Amino acid sequence: MSAVAVLRLPLGADLSGFVKLLQRMQVPHRVSEEAGEQVLWVPDEISEDVRSLYARFPAGDPDQQLELPDLGGTSRRPGFVAQLTRSPVTALVLLLSLIVSAVTLLGENLDTLRWLTFLEFRVVGDYIQFTPLADSLAAGQWWRLVTPMLIHFGFLHIAMNGMWYWELGRRIEARQGGINLLGLTLLFSLVSNFAQYFFSGPTLFGGLSGVLYGLLGHCWIYQLLAPNPAYHLPRGVLVMMLVWLLLCLSGLVSLIGFGEIANAAHVGGLLVGCFTGLLGGLFARRKMLR
Structure with missing residues (x-):
């Protein structure tokens, strides 16, 4: 499962709220610092979803109003x-x-x-x-x-x-x-x-x-x-x-x-x-x- 960079933001940009949202959704991700930017990496197959999600919720979902099932697929799948x-x-x-x-x-x-x-x-x-x-x-x-x-x-x-x-x-x-x-x-x-x-x-x-x-x-x-x-x-x-x-x-x-x-x-x-x-x-x- 290859990771791709979905966001490149200035170091001063607050990405903490969006990262918390990804953590709540159990989405595999990591943030790195490269050339004076913070870079968000996610699995390639869900990269477009993450970009779209950030476009709608750049500050995350602090009030937890969204009904968000597991996007990363890491949670245990319920039985039949x-x-x-x-x-x-x-x-x-x-x-x-x-x-x-x-x-x-x-x-x-x-x-x-x-x-x-x-x-x-x-x-x-x-x-x-x-x-x-x-x-x-x-x-x-x-x-x-x-x-x-x-x-x-x-x-x-x-x-x-x-x-x-x-x-x-x-x-x-x-x-x-x-x-x-x-x-x-x-x-x-x-x-x-x-x-x-x-x-x-x-x-x-x-x-x-x-x-x-x-x-x-x-x-x-x-x-x-x-x-x-x-x-x-x-x-x-x-x-x-x-x-x-x-x-x-x-x-x-x-x-x-x-x-x-x-x-x-x-x-x-x-x-x-x-x-x-x-x-x-x-x-x-x-x-x-x-």
Whole structure:
């Protein structure tokens, strides 16, 4: 783990408050004196976060108003049960996804699946006949607007989506609370489902991936505006998910045998997630400056 110089300040500058903040966050660091300057060194992988943090809190956080999880990664990681207890909404969404996957036999049980899809359908011979959405909503089936996020087609589908929801959902729940995570999840599901329906028409689609891109966009933009360790994502994660999105849009992923991809749901989720991250980040930034 290589260290880099993130700050070079005159010897007269008071860095003690910011150093105390780093110590409270358990961030590995050291201060040296070079050529008449005091230099702050931190691990390379968190250097950008530390610079952003200093830009916002050059005097540190003497009143300890910030909710700051461990940025340096030196504290003991809580056990799985403790993580479940701290992230009940994240765990609930994943549990519901697993239950739905079981009762629908990962999309094979059409009789059960039809109650959770965006459009109700019935099988007529070798064809699927869809019911117009307006008819379903008129009958009070409003749950269809969001329940496709619980549907998954195959073990790999739910395993990958579940892993990423666990990773991103816990971050938002820890920083903004379970109610906000639930609201964002439902909003992202709603927007991504409508986006997919608008671009693909009456088809079967499902999965948490539209929600995941919403959570990704939310953390990404929020972190740019109001830096917080909870939303710090390694560069490789962000790049990988955006590259995957581009590969899916290119049609290459479907071509090599991954099946049909709900590209519109991914893009719709990402855009609305960036928007909520913008609103949340601006609000948090304004709160910091008070």
